[in-house]
Amino acid sequence: MNDLVFTVLRLGFLILLWLLVLSIVGALRRDLAIGSKARVGAPTAREIRKDPSLAPPPEVPAKQQAKTLAILEGPLTGLEHQLTASPILLGRAQEATIVLEDDYASGRHARLFPQGTRWFIEDLGSTNGTFLGDAQLTRAQPVELGQKIRIGKTVMELRP
Amino acid sequence: MSELETAPVPRRNMELLLLVLALAVAMGAYYLVGINSDEGLSQEFISQGLILVGLALVFHVVLRIWAKYADPVILPVTVALNGIGLAMIHRIDLAKHDDTAFRQIMWTGVAMVVAMIVLWTIRDHRVLRRFTYIALAASVLLLLLPLIKGLGVEINGARIWVRFFGLSFQPGELAKITLATFFAGYLSSNRELILLAGRKVGPLQLPRSRDLGPMIVAWLVSIGVLVVQRDLGSSILFFGLFMVMIYVATARVSWIVIGTLMLVGGGTFAYLTMSHVTRRVDGWLNAFDPDIYHAIGGSRQIVEGLFGLANGGLMGTGLGNGSPYMVPLANSDMIVASLGEELGLIGISAIVLLYLILVSRGMRAALGSRDTFGKLLATGFSFTLALQCFVVIGGVTRLIPLTGLTTPFMAAGGSSLLSNWIIVALLLLISHNSRRPMLSGVSATAEVATKAPRRSPGLLESIKEHKR
Numbered sequence: 001m002n003d004l005v006f007t008v009l010r011l012g013f014l015i016l017l018w019l020l021v022l023s024i025v026g027a028l029r030r031d032l033a034i035g036s037k038a039r040v041g042a043p044t045a046r047e048i049r050k051d052p053s054l055a056p057p058p059e060v061p062a063k064q065q066a067k068t069l070a071i072l073e074g075p076l077t078g079l080e081h082q083l084t085a086s087p088i089l090l091g092r093a094q095e096a097t098i099v100l101e102d103d104y105a106s107g108r109h110a111r112l113f114p115q116g117t118r119w120f121i122e123d124l125g126s127t128n129g130t131f132l133g134d135a136q137l138t139r140a141q142p143v144e145l146g147q148k149i150r151i152g153k154t155v156m157e158l159r160p
Numbered sequence: 161m162s163e164l165e166t167a168p169v170p171r172r173n174m175e176l177l178l179l180v181l182a183l184a185v186a187m188g189a190y191y192l193v194g195i196n197s198d199e200g201l202s203q204e205f206i207s208q209g210l211i212l213v214g215l216a217l218v219f220h221v222v223l224r225i226w227a228k229y230a231d232p233v234i235l236p237v238t239v240a241l242n243g244i245g246l247a248m249i250h251r252i253d254l255a256k257h258d259d260t261a262f263r264q265i266m267w268t269g270v271a272m273v274v275a276m277i278v279l280w281t282i283r284d285h286r287v288l289r290r291f292t293y294i295a296l297a298a299s300v301l302l303l304l305l306p307l308i309k310g311l312g313v314e315i316n317g318a319r320i321w322v323r324f325f326g327l328s329f330q331p332g333e334l335a336k337i338t339l340a341t342f343f344a345g346y347l348s349s350n351r352e353l354i355l356l357a358g359r360k361v362g363p364l365q366l367p368r369s370r371d372l373g374p375m376i377v378a379w380l381v382s383i384g385v386l387v388v389q390r391d392l393g394s395s396i397l398f399f400g401l402f403m404v405m406i407y408v409a410t411a412r413v414s415w416i417v418i419g420t421l422m423l424v425g426g427g428t429f430a431y432l433t434m435s436h437v438t439r440r441v442d443g444w445l446n447a448f449d450p451d452i453y454h455a456i457g458g459s460r461q462i463v464e465g466l467f468g469l470a471n472g473g474l475m476g477t478g479l480g481n482g483s484p485y486m487v488p489l490a491n492s493d494m495i496v497a498s499l500g501e502e503l504g505l506i507g508i509s510a511i512v513l514l515y516l517i518l519v520s521r522g523m524r525a526a527l528g529s530r531d532t533f534g535k536l537l538a539t540g541f542s543f544t545l546a547l548q549c550f551v552v553i554g555g556v557t558r559l560i561p562l563t564g565l566t567t568p569f570m571a572a573g574g575s576s577l578l579s580n581w582i583i584v585a586l587l588l589l590i591s592h593n594s595r596r597p598m599l600s601g602v603s604a605t606a607e608v609a610t611k612a613p614r615r616s617p618g619l620l621e622s623i624k625e626h627k628r
């Protein structure tokens with residue numbers, strides 16, 4: 001085999017090898033570009049200056065404590081219950097804190113209780129379930145201000 | 161743990177393109193070896209080359225069917241590495257009149273078929289979580305197999321082989337898969353507990369002593385492998401694997417500190433008491449000392465490898481034109497030195513970069529994975545590959561003592577090929593599951609919540625009547 005041809009082939013192979021590496025890196029770059037919206041970590045001050053859209057959303061004002069439970073829909077519409085530090089029992093039974101006149105509510109339907117600065121709602125094994133937003137409760141979950149709680153036809157929310 | 165998402169696009173065409181390029185590299189390497197040998201292009205160039213091309217394309221089709229959204233880069237990189245390794249083994253065969261390359265291509269075939277079966281049967285890596293403790297039992301069994309009389313054999317002073325029906329196999333290679341599965345399963349279940357409990361000393365949050373248990377077990381297993389099987393490489397691999405996985409699971413630096421202390425302690429103990437470890441360290445520190453060079457099991461292998469690398473220089477001597485066969489074990493432990501001689505610094509850097517890309521894609525699959533188990537499993541697997549490369553290439557270039565680990569996908573040896581291809585199949589599965597579009601944008605948890613107990617309307621009426 002001719003020396004010149006061999007040298008050309010030898011260097012050609014190295015070029016081919018690097019071509020493979022570079023095209024893979026190129027493919028990865030495209031892959032990263034697609035996911036560029038998904039960033040990890042908070043942007044630095046310099047990045048924000050370059051691209052204002054990266055700025056974090058303005059701080060939410062300090063959390064307000066829930067003070068009342070307002071009923072928005074259902075037989076008791078308009079009722080506002082003042083919240084204290086003690087838990088509330090919701091249901092059709094007479095011993096409930098708020099007696100729901102609702103055919104689709106169970107006797108002891110759900111419990112709303114304070115823990116720390118937040119209120120939690122817990123389903124007490126009701127027949128038709130308790131909904132927080134659109135999702136049915138499977139365990140105790142924190143309730144935010146203005147978030148809709150639905151029991152049967154009754155819809156209520158926490159208010160400051 | 162952080163999460164990242166990529167647009168759910170199956171990128172199989174990109175994969176095919178890169179695969180063709182990777183196969184071109186492999187065939188090019190084979191071709192160069194052929195034209196530079198005395199006999200000219202041999203029959204093997206056609207047969208072995210076609211087998212590799214066929215296997216790679218079948219694997220690609222399998223991915224199209226069963227793991228459409230898998231990472232498009234992993235398969236081409238693996239095929240390129242495997243192909244370059246095959247060409248190098250074939251080249252050394254030609255010099256030594258051997259037929260290792262034929263066995264290697266057979267094992268490549270077996271390994272790729274097994275990897276395809278893994279893809280087909282498992283589909284969802286979360287299934288593996290059910291086998292957490294079975295995986296632990298399997299690891300112990302695999303590590304003990306070579307010690308059974310009549311089954312295990314001792315080769316080059318390490319008792320890590322079993323032989324049956326004339327085939328020798330290293331069960332410890334498979335143990336790294338089962339151990340990673342166990343660690344991932346164990347840590348994903350107990351992560352919170354290990355995270356929350358513990359005392360704080362200065363900036364370090366120390367774990368409770370009972371949470372240290374598994375770490376101590378991992379340490380003892382590593383020491384056991386070192387003492388009983390006299391295998392330094394696997395011992396480092398197992399301990400490093402556990403250390404990294406527990407660090408990734410908890411993000412506590414204290415684990416690294418404790419692990420490093422244990423490693424230093426174990427290392428010093430091994431250096432002082434075990435002759436084979438002492439020899440390795442001496443051969444590393446004083447490689448050019450004539451006494452050590454000529455000693456049995458001395459530094460001759462490393463130094464010959466270094467001479468080879470120096471002979472290669474920047475551009476290399478060209479495939480088939482150097483003399484890598486002069487180094488002992490030129491086609492397995494020292495294959496990096498052989499490649500470095502014939503491809504030069506430029507070529508070997510490209511190969512190291514290919515490994516780097518492979519490991520980073522594994523880590524990417526871990527980042528994208530939606531479950532803790534998948535994250536830990538992918539991290540463990542990619543770290544296994546990374547640590548093997550580091551230990552082997554570091555050993556050959558005299559950065560650390562040379563230990564007997566295999567260069568993934570390249571070194572001659574069936575068990576290593578098999579286990580590394582299984583690892584690649586599992587990484588592909590995890591990346592498929594992490595890049596797959598989620599069903600109608602509803603997250604898995606929300607889906608579960610809406611599927612919570614709901615009774616049929618007829619039943620509901622009757623229950624209400626009853627309650628009244």
